[in-house]
Amino acid sequence: MPTLPLSPDELLTTTRTVRRRLDLTRPVPMELVRECLEIALQAPSGSNRQNWQWIVVTDPAKRDLIGRMYQRAVHGYLGGEGSAAQLFADDPARSAVQRRVAESVAWLGDRMGQVPVLVIPCIQLDSGGELPAGNQAGLWGSVLPAAWSYMLAARARGLGTAWTTLHLVYEAEAAELLGLPENVRQGALIPTAYHIGESFRSAERQPLDEVLHIDGW
Template structure:
């Protein structure tokens, strides 16, 4: 086990693991062994019926990262031009609007630089022979990989690494699958750039008050 683990309490780890877009250190290599440690921890996450159908693609080759980065840039450009882009939300609420504009700026920054992140981690699921997703509620399906991906991000945070949860590239999932040579039955769940972060540390983010989103017994 790495000696780089930070002395964070469980609550501090959970409340300060942030999406890192602008503070990824693009010039500092990340040891593959450190990524493997984080993935070993991720594999302890729950999965439906303990099937463990997850697969993990770790991309370190500069050419591969650059090609994926171009796909992501294309997806980000389309997102930022859409009415639902973060920078356009809550226009009638000055406080939340300012926060969302900062989020939009950071999304644009990551769109320009994701391909330069030293490590890209793509959690995947094997879903039948042709990769077709079933009809109806898919919570159980994706619930068999998303907790593991979050565990990876928590483990990375504890080791001084920054990560960002991104899914915009899934609008071009087949293109990325072609770059990586993924089998037809493997579907991607997210794209997680990973790097050491710049600056000192992270603070809990502003969130809605609990009582605005909490429902007891019924809606």
């Protein structure tokens, strides 16, 4: 499929998490999802092991059940003490933004099961289902860059996606539903659909100098 005329910088800075603007009524061709995943497989992985696995869920009944898991997790998250809006309660500007994000999360939480395609990037462990102790950057660094590449490829083809992980509260339940082996662990849940409305712009971020450290902290 032809891609949008986006420069590399524009693609990287305007690929946004899409929630309210996902088109829940328009089917997404599997060929298009496969095209995006083919690009995702070009991402780096530790020692070039490529031990990623990809679950694409289009079955309406399974999407509904995963959507219900996500909905339960969203309700728990938004009602908890550590919710994003509460974390920034002392910063009025940031808090207002996070309230809008929370409203958007709640909207998707009630509709995740209606999104036409759900993509779950997974990592396949050597044996068993236990994650290694200690720092797991090397493990997840072998699948999460590919998941981001998938989202970039989708954006370039007129699709909207969202980076979500809340369903992992019910990871075992989702694994049973999808028949995943014990040594396959889920890393995210990426709803994928055409989007409604115009294109996207860069988001406001904190100044670089507030987070940049050169030669040490």
